[in-house]
Amino acid sequence: MFIHLLSLQNTYRFTAAERLKHRSLIDLVYTNGSKFRSVQLAARVYTQPTETKQLPKVVIMVPKRLVSKAHNRNRIKRHIRESYRLHKGIIANANNNNGNALFIAWIWHSKQQSEWNNVQKEMKEIMAEMAKAGIC
Numbered sequence: 001m002f003i004h005l006l007s008l009q010n011t012y013r014f015t016a017a018e019r020l021k022h023r024s025l026i027d028l029v030y031t032n033g034s035k036f037r038s039v040q041l042a043a044r045v046y047t048q049p050t051e052t053k054q055l056p057k058v059v060i061m062v063p064k065r066l067v068s069k070a071h072n073r074n075r076i077k078r079h080i081r082e083s084y085r086l087h088k089g090i091i092a093n094a095n096n097n098n099g100n101a102l103f104i105a106w107i108w109h110s111k112q113q114s115e116w117n118n119v120q121k122e123m124k125e126i127m128a129e130m131a132k133a134g135i136c
Contacts, residue, residue, distance in 0.1 A: 014085040020059040020103055029059070029103045036129045038122040040110035041080070045135050047100040056091050056102040058084060066111050076114040080106050083116075083123045090127050102135075 020026060033044035060080050062073040084106065091102065106123075108114070 012085060014058075014081060014088075015055075018055045018058055018088075020057040020105070025057070025103060026059055026105065029105045033103070033105065034133065034135060036126045036133075037109075038125050039118075040108065040112065040114070041119065041122040041126065042107045042109050043126050043130070044105040044107065045130060046103045047135060048103070050099065050101040053099075054101045056088065056104055058104045058106065060084075060106045062108040066109065072113060076108050076119075079114045079116055079119040080108065080123070083120045086120075087123060087127060091130070 020029070029044050029046040033046035036043045036045065060077050062076045062080075064073070067073045067076060091104075
């Protein structure tokens with residue numbers, strides 16, 4: 001039982017290995033990625049064939065021109081990050097079967113403040129659209 005709890009605990013982490021950090025990859029995702037959009041949240045998804053299994057790499061963007069206060073941007077990013085952390089198993093399980101490296105840019109495109117329930121609902125909608133499109 002102890003081993004099972006450890007493995008379950010590790011699946012709900014958002015580690016540094018899952019973060020998309022390289023500017024060239026972020027630009028590639030933003031320019032060539034498929035677009036998925038809901039009311040306040042959007043996602044750009046780019047897939048690349050790979051020989052080894054990889055975790056999906058994620059970057060979260062909240063534009064300064066839409067949300068001017070830093071503490072509000074940080075709150076929105078925290079909500080997006082937490083929602084992704086809780087629901088990333090949907091993408092990770094589907095992605096392991098494809099054999100593709102998956103890069104995702106979550107982009108906030110609203111001037112309104114984020115509400116936890118709305119962010120979570122919109123992320124689920126976008127993930128369902130991704131699965132329907134066969135990307136993940």
